[in-house]
Amino acid sequence: MPATVESLFAERTKWMRASDVREILKYAEMPGIISLGGGLPSPDSFPLEDLAVIFEELLKEKNAGAFQYGPTPGDARLRAALVERLKTRGVAVETEGVIVTHGAQQAIELLGRVLLDPGDTVVTTEPTYLGIFTALATYRPSYHGIRMDDEGLLTDVLEDDLRSLDRKGVRPKFLYVVPTFHNPAGVTMSARRRRRLADLATEYRVLVVEDDPYYDLRFEGEDLPPVASLDKEGWVISVGSFSKILAPGFRVGWAAGHPDVIGKMSLAKQGVDLFTNSFGQRVAERYLRLGMLDRHLPQVRAMYRRKRDLMLAAMEEHFPEGVSWTRPQGGMFLWVTLPSGVDTRPLLPRAAERGVVFVPGHGFFPGPPEANHMRLNYSYPSEADIPRAIEALGGVLTEATGPMAAPAVGRASSARAPRPPRPRRPRC
């Protein structure tokens, strides 16, 4: 008789849920499916020739340090290289203010671990990167969402809400934001709003977690200052990753900011996994130090720009009236809004039947979800597949929004009241 282990689980385990994106992977693995659902970089973007050079060097290194245990906050040379790189963006941190993590996801988990008591408030954009919900679930925060438009987070709304929270005695522990090429929304926060956000962080003494993994993937427009570069007092923690600019397989991310916060994250990480894999850290350090990243980025940007353009052109051609979408200047995602009342979830199996999958927008909301969105990724599918996938998806959307759409729309909207009409400005 096999053991019944149910009774051993902790209370928190009963509330654990798989993220929607991971669930969608089961469709994505079906043969012949084109996935616009994941958040994967193109395998063609991996700098394999540079990696061959780096691997050879690491195998010859004295004491084979790339293969040995390493210090918890990260390899000293990689931390120093990250300090230098952040400096080029106007972000001033000391080496003690940098921790290397097992991906940016771990940086967020560690921030939750050191900052959050049950019931503490976390402010996010609405929608937001959904990985934070699983990263922070153990620490049971309550979320407060702030809407966005095409200039990103609505800082006026944020100010009002911070003020009214303050009146109620609520001081949010942190505000999580993806300012550049937002995941899932594809929009970028304007310089003006970034400045305002930095000022509000100081005024309300709220830590801003600036998750900026796509910063280097701008293929249009000018670089904008990171919120951390506008912060005078140390209220911003920068989170970044090598997953989108080198390769996800090495699982190297980082957090940088106030050394007291980073120090506590390091103490927490010691218990969690002792240190981030040394091999990946050494690879990342060489990739930065030998100038390989800066030589490689233009190719990646050009590749993603072509893919975005192919996707936008196909959407113009195949998506029906009443559907709108964001036009990202970089990164990997765009966000599609259907007429209110259309739920994108039941469209997923229909799209899969036609050979394409996407992520319904539902899971990206910290509060009550809006059902009429979807996130599309253009970095992973091939240039040949993008027009085909969008054409197939366009067929599904035409059915769902056209005059014959009543059954699906009816079912989808039955669970919630119809939403008020949208403002003309594209919403995210």
Next chain:
Amino acid sequence: MPATVESLFAERTKWMRASDVREILKYAEMPGIISLGGGLPSPDSFPLEDLAVIFEELLKEKNAGAFQYGPTPGDARLRAALVERLKTRGVAVETEGVIVTHGAQQAIELLGRVLLDPGDTVVTTEPTYLGIFTALATYRPSYHGIRMDDEGLLTDVLEDDLRSLDRKGVRPKFLYVVPTFHNPAGVTMSARRRRRLADLATEYRVLVVEDDPYYDLRFEGEDLPPVASLDKEGWVISVGSFSKILAPGFRVGWAAGHPDVIGKMSLAKQGVDLFTNSFGQRVAERYLRLGMLDRHLPQVRAMYRRKRDLMLAAMEEHFPEGVSWTRPQGGMFLWVTLPSGVDTRPLLPRAAERGVVFVPGHGFFPGPPEANHMRLNYSYPSEADIPRAIEALGGVLTEATGPMAAPAVGRASSARAPRPPRPRRPRC
């Protein structure tokens, strides 16, 4: 003015402490110091030629999967290879019963996350691997220690204690044990005790976490059955690692056992870091599948045997009367016991002055610590350094235990009552 972030920290953060071993690293990094303190494999044990072959293959692999995101429970081929490897030890698990983790440390953290509510009881040996204290700290268990002798965990005491805990309505969530070449004690649990432990796990419905990272490093005596191989109902979770048999730098470990427990760990890991670095997983999988591990292990065993022998011989020569130690048949550590009343902590700076560091035994105890032990590592120091280090340490021990030792002994023992005399059998 820099931000004061103190007020943002969670309650749990106030209790975070660095582990003693990590603190000792500051001595180990001083120039000219020989460290017997860490738990590092010898850099000479890393199979660099095999790795060169593997790296070349991974760079040529279709779709460059070693560099891409991967599934949360781990690479399917690595999980299948681990199922096969565990089968050779008599441990039967399905692929769904295996999760790949970012080192064995993360496996323990995830077990704490899915199993422990505050105040839950965890049973450990006394002493025990100290990394579990930091791994589980967030989940605030209470510990119940069980003594060992040279056959490992005292299963008779365990049975008595499980019975009396049961009478008090306490059902421990799990029992953590390192059965083979115990860290820090260097002893191995006998086959008889292993069988008894498996039976008690079933009888008392207590999960056993069998952490067995040194299993393959036996250089003397015969392999003993893992506790998991003696378990009929799924009450044992096997934890393992490539850190000691391949290289720590890839940070690949695993847990295997009841699919319901492994499934919850996987759900937890999704939030924690999404997946373990794909590159390290692919390296580990090739290393197993191409037979490289089995070809390589005899060299590592021979190397560590020579080092252990050098250390034991030097200890016989240089350690004073009244000091005893364990004689490990494998693994990386031995455990030294000084006369009761001697505290090894104040000896550490004196040893460092003479060019050698060790780990005081203090930090390895789940309950009230015994101060008169130290852990020595023989895998990392060179063959030339081992006799020198032991001679220097012998000098320190001779001073501390000799007739002139009063001041140090007095200071050290002042904090706690003298302990009762030891049984004659070497205790761990």
